Amino acid sequence: MAEHVARRCCLGWDFSTQQVKVVAVDAELNVFYEDSAHFDRDLLEFGTQGGVHVHEEGLTVTSPVLMWVRALDIILERMKASGFDFSQVLALSGAGQQHGSVYWKAGASQVLRSLSPDLPLHKQLQACFSISDSPVWMDSSTTAQCRQLEAAVGGAQALSCLTGSRAYERFTGNQIAKIYQQNPEAYSHTERISLVSSFAASLFLGSYSPIDCSDGSGMNLLQIKDKVWSRVCLAACAPHLEEKLGSPVPSCSVVGAISSYYVQRYGFPPGCQVVAFTGDNPASLAGMRLEEGDIAVSLGTSDTLFLWLQEPMPALEGHIFCNPVGSQHYMALLCFKNGSLMREKIRDESASCSWSEFSEALRSTEMGNGGNLGFYFDVMEITPEIIGRHRFSAENHKVPAFPRDVEIRALIEGQFMAKRIHAEGLGYQVMPKTKILATGGASHNRDILQVLADVFGAPVYVIDTANSACVGSAYRAFHGLRGPPSSIRQA
Ligand SMILES: O=C(CO)[C@@H](O)[C@H](O)CF
Secondary structure: OOOOOOOOEEEEEEEOOOEEEEEEEEOOOOEEEEEEEEHHHHOHHHOOEOOEEEOOOOOOEEEEHHHHHHHHHHHHHHHHHOOOOHHHEEEEEEEEOOOOEEEEEOOHHHHHHOOOOOOOHHHHOOOOEOOOEEEOOOOOOOHHHHHHHHHHHOOHHHHHHHHOOOOOOOOHHHHHHHHHHHOHHHHHOEEEEEEHHHHHHHHHHOOOOOOEHHHHOOOOOEEOOOOEEOHHHHHHHOOOHHHHHOOOEOOOOEEEEOOHHHHHHHOOOOOOEEEOOEEHHHHHHHHOOOOOOOEEEEEOOOEEEEEEEOOOOOOOOOEEEEOOOOOOOEEEEEEEOOOHHHHHHHHHHHOOOOHHHHHHHHHOOOOOHHHOEEEEEOOOOOOOOOOEEEEEOOOOOEEOOOOHHHHHHHHHHHHHHHHHHHHHHOOOOOOOOOOEEEEOHHHHOHHHHHHHHHHHOOOEEEOOOOOHHHHHHHHHHHHHHOOOOOOOOOO
16 A cells, blocks of 8 residues: 655545546646546446436436535545555645535434544434435536526626626526425425535535635526625525525635544544635646636637636626635636547548648638638537538638638637637726637647637647646635735534
């Protein structure tokens, strides 16, 4: 068994869709330990696929909350068995899949406060949840609740200006509204509602952790400018909601010291600080060390853009969240569903299924593609909501096809121009110091990255973000240790 050299460190956790993961980061910001518990592989008794249960109507998607608890037990026991020196942990923070929600049953706080170090968590928390299957971000069953919420505040744009996004089915306020409407008894027996992030923090605190402003921005409930709950939105979703949520806190807040359960059972130091957990995407922004003016572009199955903003312009597309690092700044998230699957389709059709031919086509065509423009959406796009392939000649005439090389450049230039246009629509501006951080499968193709650099007029750097949410959480733990003014110590 590998001996771990004892060193003072912070832990970063990620309670994501498919697993719980942890990294240990030392004071030089080196990752020296990592572990994970994969739900489908290590927790077969819960019967998930991709960490979730898709219900038979195909819209409702949930995950068993006790599976998340059990996964934490497994990792901590494995760390202990491997000889990990918990006494060196100065602080910990973490991330959770955004928008998911956990419903603590009346009396659960007493159980959390009096955990026996002789038992694993899952054996003690079995009766602590009024809803055993938590709704998660893949759920799309709350369209009616979305329309009700938008109507209550004066429309989609009004809701976006208030909370940073128009109503989205996965956003927590709409999920809470559905539970209140369809399961009022469970709602009335709920004393606390957490996000996945604040639920995970509560496990370490041994009491209810507050929701941080950044992950709270993914609920359609938080006024992103004033960083307080919108009473109109709360009232539109369910009664007595404010008392069930508690007050939001700045993301870099120290929310308390670790529960004595972990001191006695695993050897954590009593002074180990818990820094507010946040959403996986805000934590990734921290992990990628994004700064003002930078853009992170994740080129995967879907393409995701992370922006750091000072003056946001909430719109009907994309999401504005409170920034997890700069408490007076913001971050934006833009998701483009037609990402790598679209690139692979055009590669197969126009480059004989070959990336080297695809790259050759990009190298043999000029920036600007002679004025030819193309937009390709073989599946219904999120940003904006449109489907189909749309090509325009230099004379601005709609055309049914392009020559192979022109088609390939039109796809890539069109994808990146759309990203820049929607980013600027949210208030983003390319600055002289702007860096573009590229990650994901397509970031291995230099010719694709050259088009990205040309469209944004900024240098492109490739980064590995495999552990970005975990590593960002460990960075945030170090950040929180710096103390006031943003530390909120749990009473
Ligand atoms: O819904 C999302 C962001 O709005 C997803 O990226 C989830 O955070 C994934 F867990």
